Structure formats: C-alpha cells, structure tokens
Amino acid sequence: MRILVVSDTHRDRYALRNALLAQPNAEVVIHLGDGEEEANEMKLNFPEKMFLQVRGNCDWGSTLPTEGIAQFEGKRIFYTHGYTYNVKFGLYEAVSAARAKKADVLLFGHTHNPIAEYRDGLYIMNPGSLNGSNGTYGTLDITPAGIVTNIVSCD
Template sequence: MKKLAIISDIHGSSAGLNRALEQADREGAQRILLLGDLLYHGPRNPLPEGYDPQEVARVLNSRKAQVVGAVRGNCDSEVDQMLIDFAIMGEYAVLLQEERRLFVTHGHHHSMDNLPALSAGDVFMQGHTHVPVAEKREGLYLFNPGSVSLPKDGYPASYGLLDASGLTVKTLDGADLMRTAW
C-alpha cells in the first residue's frame, strides 16, 4: 500500500505547504490527498505566513501526478480552479483503500457531526475546522489533519498520513501529534 499525505486548509501559504510536503517526502508518502481551502485565506482569517496563492498553485501543479483526490473547501472558487491543473471543485470524493471506503470532504457540508452513510471500518476525512482529529468512533475512523497554515485551539500546524497501519496527524516538524490504528 502506498503512503498517502493528507493536506488541508493551506489558505495560500506556500510556507506551510512546502513544509508539509517536505515532511511527507521524508516519511515516504507517494500520493497526496487535498481536503480543500487551497489558495485563498478567507475573509475571517489573517494572512498566513508565506501567503502566495500563485506559488501554492505552482507547487501543487508540479505534483499533480501524485494527487489522488482534491475536494472544494468553502474558500475555494471557480477562479481558483483556473490556476490548478487537476479537479478541485467536487464537494466530496469516495476512494477505496483495500476493503475500506474513504469519504473525503472539506467539512462545511458533511462533517463529523453530520456523517454520510458509511459502514463499520470506513473512514470519514474532513478539514475545515483547523483542529486535528484521529479517532475511532462507533466503528468508523474519523480524521482531520488540521491546517498547515492557520491551526486552531492551540494545536501546531499539521498534516496527515495514511499507511498500512492507520492514520496519523503529524506536525510540520515531523512529530506524531495523534494516531489511530486500523
């Protein structure tokens, strides 16, 4: 099974994206999954460190062959899609990982409090809250990698990894923040 880097809530921060990708590369991640809010910081957020949406688009486009999925966040728009060379406008995606379904969304429609129909052992992934989560609840795996640019609730900037053993939230310094095993 190929290791998957899960990145959310970049909000135009080339600094945060590059740090997450550097760590994911060190961890041996071969694929990338993007959970929305890629380019724009949004009207409620401050400008993140290294705010450069065009550079974020350039970096993501340079890795488009690694991107296995990307969903639209509440700050993403059709204008953003004009800069990105892969589809980002779907509200959600359903991916298969062996026998497990991965329901992937940003989190502003479906969320951990408003789950779609899933089966025991499936994974629900969202971003949006900028707060990391890695837990198993009522037979489902719930995961939020946090934000690479604007973390909340006192958490550090973070991204996620999916591998054969489970789901891990990692800091941009490479430390494990939280984990749930299969």
C-alpha cells in the first residue's frame, strides 16, 4: 500500500494536485497541516482516495485535530503537524509521543525540512514543504516485506 504524505502546501493547489497526479497508486493521502483549504478541495477532486488531515499552525480557525493515529497493513502511524511538539527545536517530544502511542511510523511537518530516517524501530518522516517549484513530498510504502519511506522533489 502506498500513502502520499504532504505538508505545508500553504495554498499551493497546483503543487498538491501535481503530487496527487504523480502518485496515482497512492490510496491514502495524509496532509500534515498548513493547507486545510486546498486539501479539502482535493478531496472533492480525488474522491477515490482516503484523506487524513491535521491542523497546522497556519490553518486559522480550523477545527481539525492537531494529531491522529491510523493503522494500515498492521502498521500504526502517528501523524501531526509538529508545532505542538516543538519540532523546530528537535524531535525528542514528537518521537516520545510516537513511542508512547506504540507507533511504527512518525509523520510530521512544520519545519519545511524533509527527512526520512529510522531510529530504533521507529520510521520518522517529514515530507518537507509542498509549496513552490522546489517543493517536496513523501511516499510511505507498507508491504509484507516492511516499510519504505521516500522523499520526492518536485523540481
């Protein structure tokens, strides 16, 4: 199963749409915040995909939650924008929260800096910012053989 992971689109509908078109096999889209308006628009344009969303610090007036848990193919995913876990100052709080929730994967945004790493049983990914011509997004593949994270550059 492929999951498209995006964050910090900041009203760039064009980039979000292009990422969705570039990943036709992604069954699920997880938007990690700062882009509620365009994510809601894409939900209508891509009704065959499941959309999961959280509120970012720039999603003014949003009623979305600040974090979520999803389970696919037996793997538990903890996702958040990251500002409530101070990710701009390090990953300790977010990693601790993911471990407390018994997650296999931690997804977060907010910093606009893409990362994909593995730390003692936890896959950690920030897809970066999908805004502008140098935007990035992530793919998360969950297979019987394991989990693969990937950062994709839009340039």
